[in-house]
Amino acid sequence: MTDTITPPPLDEHQIIAERRAKLTAARAQGQAYPNDFRRTDLAADLQRDHADQQNDVLEAAPRAVRIAGRMLLKRVMGKACFGTLQDMSGRMQIYVALDLVGAETLDAFKRWDLGDLLGVEGTLFRTKTGELTVKATSVRLLSKSLRPLPEKFHGLTDQEQKYRQRYVDLITNPESRDVFVKRSQIVQAIRTFFVQRGYLEVETPMMHPIPGGAAAKPFVTHHNALDMELYLRIAPELYLKKLVVGGFEKVFEINRNFRNEGISTRHNPEFTMIEFYEAYQDYNYLMDLTEELLRGVAQQVLGTTSITYQGNAIDLGKPFDRLTLAQAIHQYHPHHSLADLAQPDYLRAALAKTGTETYPTDGLGVLQLKLFEAGTEDKLMQPTFIVAHPTDVSPLARASDADPAVTDRFELFITGREIANGFSELNDPEDQAARFTAQAKAKEAGDEEAMFFDADYIRALEYGLPPTAGEGIGIDRLVMLLTDSPSIRDVILFPQLRNSDV
Numbered sequence: 001m002t003d004t005i006t007p008p009p010l011d012e013h014q015i016i017a018e019r020r021a022k023l024t025a026a027r028a029q030g031q032a033y034p035n036d037f038r039r040t041d042l043a044a045d046l047q048r049d050h051a052d053q054q055n056d057v058l059e060a061a062p063r064a065v066r067i068a069g070r071m072l073l074k075r076v077m078g079k080a081c082f083g084t085l086q087d088m089s090g091r092m093q094i095y096v097a098l099d100l101v102g103a104e105t106l107d108a109f110k111r112w113d114l115g116d117l118l119g120v121e122g123t124l125f126r127t128k129t130g131e132l133t134v135k136a137t138s139v140r141l142l143s144k145s146l147r148p149l150p151e152k153f154h155g156l157t158d159q160e161q162k163y164r165q166r167y168v169d170l171i172t173n174p175e176s177r178d179v180f181v182k183r184s185q186i187v188q189a190i191r192t193f194f195v196q197r198g199y200l201e202v203e204t205p206m207m208h209p210i211p212g213g214a215a216a217k218p219f220v221t222h223h224n225a226l227d228m229e230l231y232l233r234i235a236p237e238l239y240l241k242k243l244v245v246g247g248f249e250k251v252f253e254i255n256r257n258f259r260n261e262g263i264s265t266r267h268n269p270e271f272t273m274i275e276f277y278e279a280y281q282d283y284n285y286l287m288d289l290t291e292e293l294l295r296g297v298a299q300q301v302l303g304t305t306s307i308t309y310q311g312n313a314i315d316l317g318k319p320f321d322r323l324t325l326a327q328a329i330h331q332y333h334p335h336h337s338l339a340d341l342a343q344p345d346y347l348r349a350a351l352a353k354t355g356t357e358t359y360p361t362d363g364l365g366v367l368q369l370k371l372f373e374a375g376t377e378d379k380l381m382q383p384t385f386i387v388a389h390p391t392d393v394s395p396l397a398r399a400s401d402a403d404p405a406v407t408d409r410f411e412l413f414i415t416g417r418e419i420a421n422g423f424s425e426l427n428d429p430e431d432q433a434a435r436f437t438a439q440a441k442a443k444e445a446g447d448e449e450a451m452f453f454d455a456d457y458i459r460a461l462e463y464g465l466p467p468t469a470g471e472g473i474g475i476d477r478l479v480m481l482l483t484d485s486p487s488i489r490d491v492i493l494f495p496q497l498r499n500s501d502v
Contacts, residue, residue, distance in 0.1 A: 012147070012148060015147075015148045016146055016147060016148075019113060019144065019145070019146045019147075019148075020146060022111060022112075022113070022144065023144045023146065026141065026144065032141075032144065033142070033143055033144075034140065034142060037066075037068060037119035037140060037142055038066065039066055039067060039068040039087075039119070040065065040066040041065040041066060041067050042067070042087055042088065042089040042090075043067065043069065043085070043086075043087050043089050043090040043091055043092035044089035044090040045089065046065060046067070046092060046124065046132065047090065047092070047132060050063070050124060050132055051132075053126070054126060055125055055126035055127075058123075058124050058125050058126055059125060062123040062124070063123055063124045064121070064122075064123055065121070065122060065123065065124060065134055066119070066120070066121050067085060067087065067092055067094075067119075067120050067134060068085070068087060068117065068118065068119045068120070068142060069085035069086050069087035069091075069092070069117065069118070070085065070086050070087075070115060070116070070117050070118075070145075070171060071083050071084065071085055071112065071113075071114055071115065071116050071117075071118055072084050072085070072086050072091070072114060072115075072149070072171075072172075073114070074112075074114060076110050079097060079098040079099075079106070080095065080096065080097040080098065081095075081096045081097075081106070081109055081110065082094070082095055082096075082133075083096065083109075083118075085118060085120065086171070092132070092133075092134060093127075093131050093132070093133040093134070094118075094120050094122070094133065094134045094136050094139070095122075095125075095127075095133050095134065095135050095136060096109050096136045096139055097135075097136075100122075100135065100136060100137055101136055101137065101138065101139060105138075105139055108139075108141070109139055112141055113144075113145060113148070114145075114148070114149055115145030115147070115148065115149045115171075116141060116143070116144055116145050117141075117142045117143035117145070118139055118140065118141060118142060119138075119139070119140045119142050120134055120136050120138070120139050120140075121136065121137055121138040121139075122134045122135045122136040122137045122138070123135050123137070149168065149171060149172055150168065150172055159489075160497070162176070163489050163494075163495050163497060164497060164500060166493055166494055176490075178483075179479075179483045179485060179490060179491060180491075180493060182301055182302075182479070182482065182483050183479045183483070183491055185300075185301045186297055186301055186475070186478065186479055186482060187254060187475060189296070189297045189300045189301055190254070190274055190293065190297060190473075190475075191254065193293055193296060193297070194252045194274075194276060197250070198250050199250040199251060199252045199276060199278075200248055200250060200251050200252075201251075201252055201253065201254075202240070202243060202248070202251050202252070202253055203253065204233075204236045204239035204240060204243075204253060204255070205233065205239065206232065206233045206255075206256065206258075207221065207223070207230040207231070207232065207233070208230065208231045208232075208233055209228070209230060209231075210231070210452045210454050210456075211231040211233075211234050211451075211452060212234070212235070212237070212238045212451055212452060212454050212457065213234060213235030213236060213237030213238050213239075213396070214234045214235040214237070214257075214259075215393075215395075215450065215451065216234040216235075216259040216260075216261065217259065217260045217261055217448045218231040218232060218234050218258070218259070218260060219231065219232040219258050219259075219260045219269075220232075232258035233255070233256070233257055233258060234257055234258065234259050235257055235273075235275070235472065236253050236255045236257075236275050237275060237396065237470065237472070238454060238457045240252075240253060240275055240276075240277050240470070241277060241425060241457075241460070241465060241468065241470065242457065242460045243277075244277050244279055244465060244466065244468050245460045245461070245463055245464065245465050249278065249279035249280070249466070250276075250277070250278045250279070251276065251277050252274060252275065252276035252277075253274070253275055253276075254272065254273075254274045254475070255272070255273055255274070255275065256270060256271070256272055257270070257271055257272075257273055258270050259271075263496065264488075265486065265487040265488060265489075266417060266477065266488055267488065268476065268488050268489070268492055268495050268496055269496050270492075270496060271474065271475075271476050271488075271492075272474075272475040272476055273472050273473060273474055273475055274472070274473050274475060275470065275471065275472040275473075276470065276471055277425070277468055277469070277470040277471075278468065278469055278470075279466040279467065279468045280466060280467055280468075281467075281468070281469040282408060282424045282467070282469050283387075283408045283409060283410055283422055283423050283424045283469055285469055286410070286422040286423075286469045286470075286471050287320070287322065287385050287410055287412075287422070290412060290420055290422070290471065290473070291319070291320055291383075293473075294316050294383070294478075295316050295317060297478075297482070298316050298482060301482065302482060305317035307481070307482065307484070308484060309415050309481055309484055310415070310484065310486055312381050312415060314381065314382065314383070314414065314415065314481070315382065315383075316383060320382075320383040320384060320385055320412070321382065321383070321384040321385065322384075322385045322387055322410075323384060323385070323386060323387070324386070324387055324388045325365070325368040325369055325371075325372045325386060325388070325389070326338055326341040326342070326368055328372060328376050328380070328384070328386055329341055329368070329371055329372055329375075329376050332375075332376050332379045333375065333376065336350065336371075341368060341371075342364070344362075344363070344364050344367055347364070347367035347368060347370075347371055348367065350371055351367065351370055351371055351374065354371075354374040354375060356370050356371075356374050358370065363390065363392060363405070364390075364405065365389070365390025365391065365392065365393070365405055365406055366390050366392060366393060368390070369389070369390055369393060372386070377413065377416060377418075378416035379416060380413035380414070380415075380416055381414070381415055381416060382414070383412065383413075383414045384412070384413050384414075385410040385411070385412050385413075386410060386411045386412075386413060387409070387410045388400065388403070388406040388407070388409070389406060389407050389409040389410075389411070389423075390405065390406055390407070391404065391405055391406060391407050392438075394407040394409050394423065395435040395436070395438070395439055395451060396423070396425065396426055396432075396435075397409040397423035397424065397425070397426055398423065398424040398425060398426045398427070399426075399431075407423055407424075408423055408424035409421075409422070409423035409424070410422055410423065414481055415481060417477055417481075418474070418477075419473060419474060419477050419478060419481070420471055420472065420473040420474070421471065421472050422469065422470060422471030422472070423469070423470065423471075424467070424468075424469055425465065425467075425468040425469065425470050427461060427464075427465035427466070427467060427468060428461075429458055429461035429462045432457075432458060432461055433453075433458050436451060436452075436453040436454060436458070437453060439451040439452070439453070440452065440453045476488050476491055476492060479491040
């Protein structure tokens with residue numbers, strides 16, 4: 001009796017070498033990458049249109065189809081084979097038999113590999129197990145896959161590899177495909193929401209002579225022909241408000257922004273927002289509009305306003321809470337009384353216990369904000385508007401008439417994360433110039449995120465900006481919420497990563 005020797009599995013280099021040899025053979029027989037096959041049918045459409053038809057109906061009135069897609073499964077059974085193709089809409093089984101396609105085509109099909117792109121002509125039938133299938137009369141190799149796909153049942157499991165090779169992730173992981181389909185639907189639903197309300201979609205520059213519209217560190221580039229430094233956009237806000245000055249009283253932009261800051265599960269240096277502005281409205285109007293927007297998008301894309309995020313039930317259907325910084329801190333930390341939270345010395349002592357650094361120039365509002373960020377922000381699971389932000393950290397927002405130390409501004413938090421930021425716009429050019437001056441001094445003192453003095457924006461305000469409300473919503477974080485994705489990298493097709501050997 002002799003021992004059976006199991007050959008070692010082929011490594012990737014051997015597999016690629018074998019596939020290249022098959023490609024060489026295909027080239028010898030003619031065009032290896034043909035471009036004359038025209039698909040007429042998608043898998044999902046066929047599955048939907050014939051969902052209720054039994055095989056006797058399908059056989060009695062043959063339905064000719066032409067499908068194309070990537071082969072993900074293959075079963076070889078002598079004179080007949082089964083395969084599964086995946087196209088942009090879904091998957092469809094194919095049946096390739098000797099008596100229908102001939103020996104040459106059947107032999108070729110047996111040699112083709114998972115990952116190859118095929119074009120199939122045939123008719124529909126239903127197998128004994130009830131699966132709708134294309135009975136092939138013609139099968140062609142349209143594009144050879146030289147690299148093997150990951151293990152078929154699990155796809156890519158290494159998270160960083162998924163981000164680096166998103167194309168493979170999309171091939172093998174239906175869950176990833178679904179996230180990005182939903183992302184597209186979310187963006188489209190947002191766009192439709194504003195267009196239907198009379199907003200004009202616009203495009204503003206992505207390279208700015210002065211970075212503005214947010215407190216953030218910019219990326220710097222150089223324009224050779226103009227011999228000048230430019231900054232990648234950190235926000236479109238100032239340009240959009242210039243358009244409101246010009247008479248476009250309801251505008252929005254779905255925009256890419258760039259901030260030269262850290263990377264985390266919530267931060268990517270390149271990200272997407274929508275910013276929108278409406279004249280003759282205020283921040284209270286924006287909060288109502290935001291609730292309506294988020295409910296509408298969730299209902300349209302997900303079919304519900306009750307969602308689950310990382311095990312937490314979130315209700316977008318009920319009115320969102322509206323709290324000041326002090327009210328939020330007190331609600332989640334009752335030992336901090338509202339009276340105590342109005343005392344700067346008390347706040348400094350409380351912040352010292354958290355290890356948060358404070359400065360002599362920090363006023364009451366800044367101290368409250370720091371304490372909020374240190375232990376309350378991450379507890380705001382249900383949708384909550386935090387209102388009345390300090391004026392000295394809101395250089396573009398209108399000061400409250402009732403208390404000039406705070407602004408008519410809100411930030412929306414859901415699952416402990418900021419989703420939106422909006423306010424009644426500061427339209428007093430002299431007040432805005434004074435705040436820009438203060439920001440410029442902070443920048444000179446070393447604050448890399450402080451704003452520049454934007455003289456052209458001040459000039460625009462001097463022509464007259466109507467009372468205006470404006471808001472920005474983070475698209476990436478909203479998609480994370482609505483797709484139950486734990487990391488921002490899961491909802492950006494090609495997130496920023498460190499360089500890696502290919």
